[in-house]
Amino acid sequence: MTLIGPSLMCADWGKLKDSVDMLERGGVNYFHFDIMDGSFVPNFTMGPDLLKALRSYTNKPFDIHLMVQEPERYIEMFAEAGADWISIHAESKVHLQRALHKIRELNLRAGVALNPSTPLSVMDYVWDDADYVCLMTVNPGFAGQSFIPSMYKKIADLDQLIAENGSRIDIQVDGNISYETIPKVMKLGATMLVCGTSSLFNSNDLEQKAAQLTAYVNEQYNQLSQRRNA
């Protein structure tokens, strides 16, 4: 199964609860929150109070992408606010292994997020400490950018490394995940899609958009499974 997670930074913040309701009715699998500190990335977004405000309205997992300079300082804060999965950037000021361990100690799924230019070798000694890798397919900080073409090879390389390591890590892709890029990233091994302006948040009828996207992703998944089993 390939999971769809709307990137809530792309939603209308004046109607966030309604957006969450509509997206859930449309069949999305999790909600993705981009947390930006104005330092690791040149933008500001949401914080733990926003998670708390939305937590009671859905049982779907909250996926927290910490685009912050010192993520280790905020893991507990977001766990208490309702996070289920937390990814931290390998490029931030962090003891990566310790931070991943800390996330898992809180019974959450731990993710490593990588900027487009960061080599996959940063995963070399933490394969056993992570549950997913969030590959940024645009430079982090802003929605509405173009997919960086060299990221196709990076997804394929990561998929191969995961197989070589016998690991069960999921590949999440984030940035310009659209009807055009989805078949390609899924074919290369992506199992978690972060969906923003390119595929979901370009209409007010979010339920219909989510249902259409869910049907499309499921169809792609079934086609891929058939080809792999043929």
Ligand SMILES: O=C(CO)[C@H](O)[C@H](O)COP(=O)(O)O
């Ligand atoms: O992480 C992000 C930006 O840093 C957003 O989640 C993502 O870019 C949003 O999707 P789209 O590119 O389709 O607008």
